[in-house]
Amino acid sequence: MSVNRFMINIDEAVRYMGYREPPDEAQMKTITALAALLEHELKPAVVYRVFPIGFIEGAVELKGTKLRFIGNSIREHLACCDSVVVMCVTVSSRADELIRLKEREDIALGFMTDCLASAAVEAVCSEVETELANKFSTKFFTWRFSPGYGDFPLETQPHIIELLNAGKRAGVTCTPSSMLIPSKSVTAVIGLSDLPIDKGRRGCVVCNLSKTCDFRKRGVRCGT
């Protein structure tokens, strides 16, 4: 599928930037101009497939494939589900190019662009989730779970890329150290169920940043 339009959540991007109070007028003007530039320039690509799943010791298997999702976190996450959406979303290598370019112009602009591009990926993911909700309207959904959360290994990433043929279909590749290229890309798993799911909160427990998180230190949350 293609997502042609998306809107960056500026508040979210501003949070990524580390602002604890709203930016002043001049800074806000810069940030919204950069957001508009990204919304215009980025060409998101999305690829997803739906697979039935089965539960085995310590893992979840994707039926009809050789792939297994290993770990208790993903197992728990998909506990009530019969199938999963496996997805890959990118806002394209143009994001990396723009970050590099803006960094050269001014390091602060580069940093802002980087945070805005992260928020752009989130925005595209939300668009996809909305579309999925419409497409599978009889199903209930878990929230998005990505490799690297909890004990769901980041090394699952290259397998998801292969499974979805994301290189061909979205231009996303994976480095030997399991980093996605373009860098502003995500892979994720959403569980589908015929019964209502207690989504709970995504919470901090599964987050890799929980030990160093600035938000937590200040007693607030990042919003996820």
Add this chain to the structure above:
Amino acid sequence: MELKKLLSQKEFLFLDGGMGTMLQSAGLEAGEIPELLNLDRPELIEDIHLKYINAGSDIFYCNTFGANRYKLAKSGKTVAEIIGAAVEIGNRAKKKADREVFCALDIGPIGQMIEPNGTMLFDEAYDIFREMIVAGKDADIIVLETMTDLLEAKAALLAAKENSDLPVIVTMTFEENMRTFTGCCIESMAMTLGGLGADAIGINCSLGPRELFPSVEKLCGCTNLPVVIKPNAGLPDPVTNEYNVMPEEFAELLVKMIPLGIKIVGGCCGTNPDYIAATVKAFEGRKCEAVTKTLPSAVCSASNAVIIDCPRIIGERINPTGKKRFKQALQEHDLDYICNQAIEQIDAGAEILDVNVGLPGIDEREMMLSAIRAVQGICDTPLQIDSSIPEVLDSALRIYSGKPIVNSVNGEEKSLSAILPLVAKYGAAVVGLCLDEDGIPKTIEGRVAIAEKICKRADALGIPRSDICIDCLTLTCSAEQEAAMQTIEALRICKEKLGVRTVLGVSNISFGLPQREIVNRTFLTMALTKGLDLPIMNPNIASMTSAVRAYRLLANIDKNAKEFVENYGGDTAASSQPAVKQEDMTLGYAMSHGLKNDAAQITAKLLETTEAMEIVNNILIPELDKTGAEFEKGKIFLPQLIMTAGVAQSCFEVIKQSMLKSGGAGVSKGKIVLCTVKGDVHDIGKNIVKVMLENYGFTVIDLGKDVDPQLVVDAAIEHDVKLVGLSALMTTTLKGMEDTIKLLRQHHECKIMVGGAVLTPDYAAQIGADYYAKDAKQSCDIAKEVYGD
């Protein structure tokens, strides 16, 4: 195999359909390596080939798409084994055919992106493709397909051309916006791959034949090579993974492309022998409608084609001649400075950038490669590669992603025989200087004669006239006053008589005269009216750029004055009026308000009355300290801290320039090696730390991202640094950090600071770091502590 002969004998050539599709319907599960079936189930692969042959395919693709070293790494099999088996199966199937058919060595993308977006080096990519091409030597033809990165396609095509005599078809994958995922446009693909000697080019995968129609139309309009089209069977269903266009509809849609000029057709994902059979049937009795077109003179980067159908500005500023600050940047390998020169010129109106990094005492080849990688990583303006050394040109032409201009060849035998073959091989355009062994001819006829000689030699190598840009050479008017008109007249004759483009370095005309700008501008305008296509000039001088734009307006090129009004029609003064006028502003105010230009100008003014070091120690550093303290207290936030750092950077740049002018050298507080560790590609945090450290007077040796531990050790030893800073963003790459620390401990005595989102003080201590820096501010504090400030 003689592809040309085959193409002349047949109206259309038919390729096969999807291989993966056939394998999946035979039970291949997602996630398996399809190429292993060449060894495990050769009869299955052969059967698929035979099905396509029976359906009417003239050329079928062996099962080698992903059989590269990288993708086979964990399979336990070698590239030679897998590809050897695949081609053997192909040749076996050929023998069973009832007519002459051909098997292709099929090569897809490696699955890793080349830098700067990814981490793979160009030479690495070349080597991976070379290995495949050597292993597939018994095929009849090489197909490079599903490419999205023009540079990767180029690496593959060069590997094919340099290691095999087989014909090569290259197809890339375009989206509905007529660009590949990496932004490559169709014009750039056509001129770059055509120039490199591809035998046929085209489009495959991604979309169905309906969606690809506009892309095919465009491609047919910008190449004279046979055009290949191999679409998917529409789009796949996310649940069933089945495609939505049926064979007859597929064939009908391809028939609709015949008037566009297509020559070679087949199917990609989702297609099977039924699609090919339907297509062959639908094409029966049809004639190929490809026509030969006159292609325009043009150059390109991967994502931006510049057609030279009117005067285009070549920016001349990336060149150290007569520039102390530029020379210093080259000596210090300061690529940021070069990139800034590029951005400044593009903002001012440059449409092509000349890149010259020749300086005695530096490794020009290495510097040229670094400069091209850096500049093509941040902008899409086509480049003119400027060097007198053939080896430097050769290396630069290999790694340039697009079609550049080579600057330059001249009428000397030595130059003609060394430079023109490079231009022909890499499909570049070239600047031809009207001079030879005897210098610059005094007469108009003499210069035209040299231009003719260059053209004839280029003709013999197949370089089209549209790719030759003749430079009739600007002489200094104060020394040879009659020469100005001679240059312009020679230019006019060359253009009319030889059908070439013309280029001139403009600024030289006024050397030694007062009011140089007026002389330059007038000479430029005079030359434009006589047919100058490519002025090489300083676009940062507004009157020069505006002269070109005004010419384009008056010559009725800039229709409805669109470009002119866009650039000069706006009321720019009113929109960004600062609250405080610059003359009332302190440097501190400008810094804390992020006013970069004002701060730089105030610094320049201060330098008239104040010592440079006094400004640094009494204004800049205290202001940075104040911002740092406010950041720590939570009064300001990270973006403001970085913004102030960026402003300070621009002030330091002004100070650097001034110190160089007065012959002084900057004082460094110490050297620090900085990098993002092996495996990690996130470098914004490291770059922020770099700017802040530099502001505090440290010399930063920035090794970039995904840096091998050994390189860190080498740099630490070479520069004998007391402090190394390592950054990593992901938990998985902390291993790279640990390895780097271990290796450093074995070979070099120094302090190590680490930082990055997932690091904790405990973990930093655990992997043996001396310091954990929680943010950029703290990195500076650590550096000050280590260097005893």
